[in-house]
Amino acid sequence: MKLARTSLDQVPAGLVRMRLVATALLVAMAALFLFSRLLDGAHPGWGFVRAFAEAAMVGGLADWFAVTALFRHPLGLPIPHTAIVPRNKDRIGDQLAHFLRANFLVPRVVARRMRRVDVAAAAARWLTDPPEGAGGRFRQGASRMVAQVLEAMDPARLGGMMKAAVATRIREMAVAPILGQLLTAMMAQGRHRPLLDSGVRWASGALQSNDALIRQMVHERAGAVLRWTGLDETLADKLIAGLDKLLQDIADNPDHPMRQKVEDGLDRLAWDLQHDPVTRARVEAAKEELLANPAMARWLDGLWEQARAALLRVARDPEAAMNGQLGEILRQIGDTLVRDRGLALRINRFVRRAAVGVAHDYGDGIVRLVSETVRSWDAATITGRLENAVGRDLQYIRVNGTLVGGLVGLGIHAVDVLL
Numbered sequence: 274m275k276l277a278r279t280s281l282d283q284v285p286a287g288l289v290r291m292r293l294v295a296t297a298l299l300v301a302m303a304a305l306f307l308f309s310r311l312l313d314g315a316h317p318g319w320g321f322v323r324a325f326a327e328a329a330m331v332g333g334l335a336d337w338f339a340v341t342a343l344f345r346h347p348l349g350l351p352i353p354h355t356a357i358v359p360r361n362k363d364r365i366g367d368q369l370a371h372f373l374r375a376n377f378l379v380p381r382v383v384a385r386r387m388r389r390v391d392v393a394a395a396a397a398r399w400l401t402d403p404p405e406g407a408g409g410r411f412r413q414g415a416s417r418m419v420a421q422v423l424e425a426m427d428p429a430r431l432g433g434m435m436k437a438a439v440a441t442r443i444r445e446m447a448v449a450p451i452l453g454q455l456l457t458a459m460m461a462q463g464r465h466r467p468l469l470d471s472g473v474r475w476a477s478g479a480l481q482s483n484d485a486l487i488r489q490m491v492h493e494r495a496g497a498v499l500r501w502t503g504l505d506e507t508l509a510d511k512l513i514a515g516l517d518k519l520l521q522d523i524a525d526n527p528d529h530p531m532r533q534k535v536e537d538g539l540d541r542l543a544w545d546l547q548h549d550p551v552t553r554a555r556v557e558a559a560k561e562e563l564l565a566n567p568a569m570a571r572w573l574d575g576l577w578e579q580a581r582a583a584l585l586r587v588a589r590d591p592e593a594a595m596n597g598q599l600g601e602i603l604r605q606i607g608d609t610l611v612r613d614r615g616l617a618l619r620i621n622r623f624v625r626r627a628a629v630g631v632a633h634d635y636g637d638g639i640v641r642l643v644s645e646t647v648r649s650w651d652a653a654t655i656t657g658r659l660e661n662a663v664g665r666d667l668q669y670i671r672v673n674g675t676l677v678g679g680l681v682g683l684g685i686h687a688v689d690v691l692l
Contacts, residue, residue, distance in 0.1 A: 285661055291668035298675050299333040302326045317690075324686030325679040332678015333671060340667045344656045358659055359652035366647025370640035378636035380629045387625040393610050393617035400607025439573060440564055449556035453546030460539060469535060470524065477520045480513065487513055 306326035312319045341347045342355035358365065376382065459465050480487075488509040523529045545552035563569055610617050647655065660667075 285665065288661060288664045288668065291665050291672075295333070295337070295668045295671035295675070298672055299330065299337065302329040302333060302675060302679065306330055320690070321683060321686055325683040328682020328685070329675045329679030332681070333675035335678070336671045336674030340671055343667070344660050358656050362650065362652055362655045363648050365655075366644045369647065370644035373643060374636060374640040378632045378639060380633045380636075383632040384625060384629050387621075387628050390624075391617075391621060392624045393620040396620075397607045397610035397617070401604055401611065443560065443564060447553075447557075448560050449546045449553040452556065453543045453548075456539060456543040456546065460536065460543070465536075465539060466527070469532060473520055473524045477517065477524070480516055480520065484513060 303326075306323060309319045309323035309326055313323055338347050342352070343357050345359070346352060346355050456465075488506070519531070523531050526532075542552075546556065610620070650658075
């Protein structure tokens with residue numbers, strides 16, 4: 274599999290420079306050897322120079338052969354046990370994957386290392402006081418990526434996926450007990466009373482707005498005698514006045530018996546929503562009818578479009594978003610993490626468990642991905658990337674080999690002369 278050339282495949286300038294230095298040093302030693310050999314008889318000191326240059330050439334050539342043999346055949350000759358990396362790339366990938374699995378992706382190792390990581394504190398510092406430049410670069414890069422993803426994906430298809438996910442989640446949710454618990458909590462805190470007051474005011478307004486309609490209904494249902502004597506008008510007046518007086522009393526008296534009856538009914542409804550199978554079944558049926566209603570589908574579509582448009586606005590102008598309400602919310606979250614150590618501990622525990630879970634559940638898949646990725650690379654690709662990564666240090670080995678070899682040769686010649 275031939276991979277496209279990336280920055281990983283480009284030869285670093287430092288490697289080229291060190292390769293030239295090591296080669297130039299070897300050539301210099303060869304030239305020094307030839308020059309000292311010509312002048313060997315002129316002075317005994319040239320013998321030491323010759324011994325140094327000769328041994329330096331041997332050391333430099335030996336290390337050049339060793340370094341080259343790691344990645345390719347020296348001089349293109351198929352010498353045994355050379356081009357080690359290309360010939361063993363599959364085994365290298367397997368060994369690398371095994372090393373990762375055995376030393377990094379073990380749940381107990383991940384748990385031990387994650388205990389030293391305070392994710393909540395790091396997040397709090399970044400949210401409250403992001404590093405100069407780093408936060409901006411991160412926001413710009415992340416927002417650009419989010420905007421590109423949102424714009425690249427089919428809005429209709431993505432909206433359909435979101436709508437289906439929301440509808441599925443609602444279907445799986447038992448709505449009746451939640452409504453019952455919500456109603457119980459509202460009544461315990463007295464939050465239902467403003468709703469009752471609003472209902473009474475609405476009923477009073479409806480009574481006044483429909484005065485003529487009520488009189489017409491009484492007139493049509495009254496007998497001929499009542500209509501002939503005009504008592505139907507009197508009856509309508511009494512009925513409207515009585516209803517108005519009742520609503521006014523309910524509005525003015527928080528302890529009115531009608532209010533108590535309504536509260537008793539709400540208490541019963543809250544209990545039925547949580548415990549009565551018939552009531553719960555009716556709520557579930559109403560929920561299914563609501564989800565099947567086309568108006569609900571249109572509402573979900575509009576909700577998703579509004580959310581997508583808001584996300585795009587934030588992604589296209591992250592600085593404005595961070596300086597606005599979103600940024601204030603994030604800073605408040607950071608302040609909360611700083612103050613609330615209990616919350617920070619729970620977040621760290623969650624992150625640690627998540628990391629351990631990933632190592633346990635997906636560790637084999639991760640190492641298999643590493644092994645298969647290395648196997649999919651062609652020999653030239655993996656050779657080039659490894660050489661680019663460590664080649665500069667290997668060229669230092671050539672330089673050191675040249676100099677150390679020369680010193681060893683110099684020492685051996687000195688011993689030979691002295692003895």
